[in-house]
Amino acid sequence: MASIQITNLSKTYPGASGPSVADINLSIRDGEFIVLVGPSGCGKSTLLRMVAGLEDITGGEIHIGDRLVNRVDPADRDIAMVFQNYALYPHMTVRENMAYGLKNRKTPAAEIEARVAEAARMLELRPYLDRKPRALSGGQRQRVAMGRAVVRQPAAFLFDEPLSNLDAKLRVSMRGEIRRLQKRLGTTSLYVTHDQLEAMTLADRLVVLNGGRIEQIGAPLDIYHRPASTFVASFIGAPAMNLLDAEIAGGTLRLGTVEIARIATAAQGPVSLGIRAEDLSIATQGLPFRLDFIEELGAQRLVHGHVEGQPLTLSLSPDIAISDQMHLAIRPGALHLFDTNTGKRLSLPESERQQIHAPA
Amino acid sequence: MTELSHLPATPRTGLRRWYRGRPALPAKRVQFDQPLLPWLFLMPQLAVIFVFFYWPSAQAISSSFYLEDPFGFGATFVGLENYGAALGSGEYRKIAGFTALFTLLVTVFSLGLGLLFAVKADKIIRGRATYRTALISVYAIAPPVAGLMGMMLFDQHIGPFVTLAGWFGWNMQVGIDYWDTAFALVLVSVWKQVPYNFIFFLSGLQGIPASVREAALIDCRNGLTRFRTAILLLLAPTAFFLLIINITYALFDTFAVIDVMVKDKPANNPITLVYKVYSDGFRGNDIGGSAAQSVILMVVVLILTLVQFRWLERRVHYG
Numbered sequence: 149m150a151s152i153q154i155t156n157l158s159k160t161y162p163g164a165s166g167p168s169v170a171d172i173n174l175s176i177r178d179g180e181f182i183v184l185v186g187p188s189g190c191g192k193s194t195l196l197r198m199v200a201g202l203e204d205i206t207g208g209e210i211h212i213g214d215r216l217v218n219r220v221d222p223a224d225r226d227i228a229m230v231f232q233n234y235a236l237y238p239h240m241t242v243r244e245n246m247a248y249g250l251k252n253r254k255t256p257a258a259e260i261e262a263r264v265a266e267a268a269r270m271l272e273l274r275p276y277l278d279r280k281p282r283a284l285s286g287g288q289r290q291r292v293a294m295g296r297a298v299v300r301q302p303a304a305f306l307f308d309e310p311l312s313n314l315d316a317k318l319r320v321s322m323r324g325e326i327r328r329l330q331k332r333l334g335t336t337s338l339y340v341t342h343d344q345l346e347a348m349t350l351a352d353r354l355v356v357l358n359g360g361r362i363e364q365i366g367a368p369l370d371i372y373h374r375p376a377s378t379f380v381a382s383f384i385g386a387p388a389m390n391l392l393d394a395e396i397a398g399g400t401l402r403l404g405t406v407e408i409a410r411i412a413t414a415a416q417g418p419v420s421l422g423i424r425a426e427d428l429s430i431a432t433q434g435l436p437f438r439l440d441f442i443e444e445l446g447a448q449r450l451v452h453g454h455v456e457g458q459p460l461t462l463s464l465s466p467d468i469a470i471s472d473q474m475h476l477a478i479r480p481g482a483l484h485l486f487d488t489n490t491g492k493r494l495s496l497p498e499s500e501r502q503q504i505h506a507p508a
Numbered sequence: 509m510t511e512l513s514h515l516p517a518t519p520r521t522g523l524r525r526w527y528r529g530r531p532a533l534p535a536k537r538v539q540f541d542q543p544l545l546p547w548l549f550l551m552p553q554l555a556v557i558f559v560f561f562y563w564p565s566a567q568a569i570s571s572s573f574y575l576e577d578p579f580g581f582g583a584t585f586v587g588l589e590n591y592g593a594a595l596g597s598g599e600y601r602k603i604a605g606f607t608a609l610f611t612l613l614v615t616v617f618s619l620g621l622g623l624l625f626a627v628k629a630d631k632i633i634r635g636r637a638t639y640r641t642a643l644i645s646v647y648a649i650a651p652p653v654a655g656l657m658g659m660m661l662f663d664q665h666i667g668p669f670v671t672l673a674g675w676f677g678w679n680m681q682v683g684i685d686y687w688d689t690a691f692a693l694v695l696v697s698v699w700k701q702v703p704y705n706f707i708f709f710l711s712g713l714q715g716i717p718a719s720v721r722e723a724a725l726i727d728c729r730n731g732l733t734r735f736r737t738a739i740l741l742l743l744a745p746t747a748f749f750l751l752i753i754n755i756t757y758a759l760f761d762t763f764a765v766i767d768v769m770v771k772d773k774p775a776n777n778p779i780t781l782v783y784k785v786y787s788d789g790f791r792g793n794d795i796g797g798s799a800a801q802s803v804i805l806m807v808v809v810l811i812l813t814l815v816q817f818r819w820l821e822r823r824v825h826y827g
Binding site for chain 1: 717720724725730734737738741744
């Protein structure tokens with residue numbers, strides 16, 4: 149087990165116009181579960197593969213423990229990787245798959261036997277030890293892939309979208325299994341996914357990537373409640389945060405013709421206003437809302453419509469009556485303001501905001 | 509726990525199913541209104557097999573029991589005398605020995621080099637198309653042309669290989685010295701076959717998922733061990749197929765190479781069994797003896813192929 153230190157890391161593929169990954173600085177504590185999340189092409193897999201040693205490093209440094217590993221062979225980095233498509237050796241049985249990495253490291257046979265047995269017990273793979281991967285289901289294969297990582301007892305686990313090939317139900321249960329296993333073993337883990345829900349539920353700390361750069365690092369709830377940019381705001385959370393074009397003029401935040409809040413700031417001009425769907429409620433007066441359609445999710449319903457000509461989604465309990473024309477109130481303190489041009493969060497002291505329309 | 513165990517074993521295919529006597533299980537039953545229609549579709553293929561394989565084979569088997577007049581004026585039944593004459597002759601046994609050695613060398617070297625080139629070409633990223641075309645293009649050369657090129661390369665007066673050998677003090681006399689000729693035959697035959705193996709090995713290598721290779725990269729530091737334990741075993745189906753094809757090539761398809769390189773040379777040159785079948789039958793006009801030899805050859809190849817399927821294919825994992 150070890151910490152991982154990533155300093156000024158960058159990667160430019162030969163022939164590419166710009167870097168795929170740039171200026172990554174990340175300090176991972178021993179035993180921490182870090183999730184790299186972002187849309188496809190954001191460089192999250194490239195970053196993980198550079199840590200694994202499967203991708204050359206163009207600039208910067210990676211330390212695993214106290215060791216600089218930039219030029220260390222993948223087999224010598226003391227890491228184990230779980231791949232999206234399992235990457236099991238089709239000609240080996242489950243037992244051989246798990247033992248292969250240990251055998252090549254000249255681990256004594258009795259030790260291998262013991263570790264494989266322990267991993268098989270932990271992952272409930274004992275009945276399948278003598279089967280070939282093709283006789284296993286997707287979930288079982290992924291467990292074997294995890295078993296292969298576990299038996300190695302490495303300094304760090306690297307997960308490259310390990311649940312993407314599984315069906316929705318299995319994904320949820322495997323997610324829990326990965327979390328439990330990681331807690332129990334306390335192994336430093338770096339996990340790549342494009343699924344923000346997976347990211348939220350697994351991570352000790354989230355790293356949101358966009359265009360090869362880190363957009364925000366933080367605990368899942370911190371990121372959820374204080375997104376650093378419109379990109380993070382729209383990426384983390386389902387449904388996505390509502391982002392509306394608003395304006396600050398004379399200390400007042402306006403959405404079209406409606407005054408939303410008084411803000412003690414000298415700033416003037418257009419801003420992006422972010423509101424989470426669950427921070428909106430129906431009121432007798434406030435934002436005029438025109439209903440478009442409703443998505444029923446069972447425990448809650450997502451109500452889609454427009455305010456001041458801009459699309460807006462709110463999440464309501466199913467027993468609240470809904471009409472075509474409503475007024476909405478915003479939960480106090482739930483306003484997020486972003487710079488319209490840079491998308492960066494505008495930070496305003498809480499006390500200086502004064503809600504005009506409180507919930508009914 | 510074993511949700512798959514109640515299912516019947518996967519139906520085996522092709523020869524594998526046949527020689528173990530398992531009943532054929534069609535993957536899909538198709539009903540035709542006219543029962544003769546499927547046969548009509550099969551006719552062209554069956555006709556080709558019949559005309560070019562079964563009929564000549566039957567001819568060869570029946571001729572092998574007769575002593576035939578070379579000019580077609582009748583034949584005398586001699587029973588197994590032709591077989592006795594062939595197997596009893598020291599010359600035949602010597603040629604059989606050379607054929608075995610030749611087949612072994614050609615198979616080993618053409619498979620080995622094909623694999624080596626494929627592994628190396630697979631690693632190249634820049635200009636890969638050029639290298640591949642260069643390696644594959646040799647396959648487009650017809651065997652007699654390859655033989656002719658070999659003859660030129662090893663020519664006593666103008667051949668660059670003879671000059672090269674001369675620098676190392678080797679007085680190479682292809683067409684006169686038995687082992688020098690054997691060397692040249694093996695070299696040209698291998699050269700001709702390497703591209704074929706290269707194509708198959710390369711496509712086999714590219715069929716291995718990148719993530720499996722990467723997993724192996726993390727699991728095993730030593731490149732050679734990694735190749736042997738992870739990659740090569742995944743290539744086994746390709747290698748098995750090529751092994752059979754290469755043995756057949758060395759036994760039969762090298763005929764043209766041998767013909768061009770030794771035809772007009774003095775006697776006592778190495779030839780293979782199939783060339784002896786030809787020269788005894790069409791030059792020596794011993795139709796019966798030649799037929800007996802070809803039947804022996806057919807039986808040997810049949811046994812060899814069955815043994816390969818029986819013993820080797822079991823170890824092959826089809827992904």
